Amino acid sequence: MKKNGLDTCYHQWGNGVICTYGKFKRTLECEKYLQYVDNTSDRISLTRLRISAHSVRIERGRYERVDNKVLSAEDRICKYCNTGEIEDEHHFVINCKLYDNLRSDLINRLSLSNLSKANLFRVLMSCNTKDTAVEFSKYVNECFKKRTNSTSSFM
Numbered sequence: 064m065k066k067n068g069l070d071t072c073y074h075q076w077g078n079g080v081i082c083t084y085g086k087f088k089r090t091l092e093c094e095k096y097l098q099y100v101d102n103t104s105d106r107i108s109l110t111r112l113r114i115s116a117h118s119v120r121i122e123r124g125r126y127e128r129v130d131n132k133v134l135s136a137e138d139r140i141c142k143y144c145n146t147g148e149i150e151d152e153h154h155f156v157i158n159c160k161l162y163d164n165l166r167s168d169l170i171n172r173l174s175l176s177n178l179s180k181a182n183l184f185r186v187l188m189s190c191n192t193k194d195t196a197v198e199f200s201k202y203v204n205e206c207f208k209k210r211t212n213s214t215s216s217f218m
């Protein structure tokens with residue numbers, strides 16, 4: 064079976080940055096959300112999340128050292144809630160308690176309360192409709208701002 068370019072990327076890059084991207088990116092094409100989202104700040108925030116160019120600990124933790132070793136991915140626990148979960152993109156978007164209120168508003172605005180968490184993550188990150196792209200990019204931007212302005216209270 065012939066693999067497309069993305070399958071090759073996933074295979075070659077394994078569990079790195081492209082791993083998250085592969086959870087919602089299935090085709091090689093120009094991203095529609097780039098046209099849908101007029102607000103520059105919201106669009107930049109969404110792009111940073113999608114390509115893992117952000118300060119969420121799963122990425123920032125690559126530069127943390129413990130006993131002269133890079134902090135392992137399993138130890139990059141969220142410092143902003145008490146769930147004990149790794150702060151990766153899925154945690155940031157779906158599970159982190161710090162953004163519960165923002166997330167509830169988002170889910171209500173987009174009428175997505177019937178989705179499982181896994182499907183919710185995929186639908187939001189895919190941004191296949193203008194409403195989803197506009198509302199989700201705004202949510203991501205607000206979450207990044209809230210995270211920046213919050214003191215990490217755990218760990």
Ligand SMILES: [Zn+2]
Nearest residue numbers: 141143144159
């Ligand atoms: Zn958290």
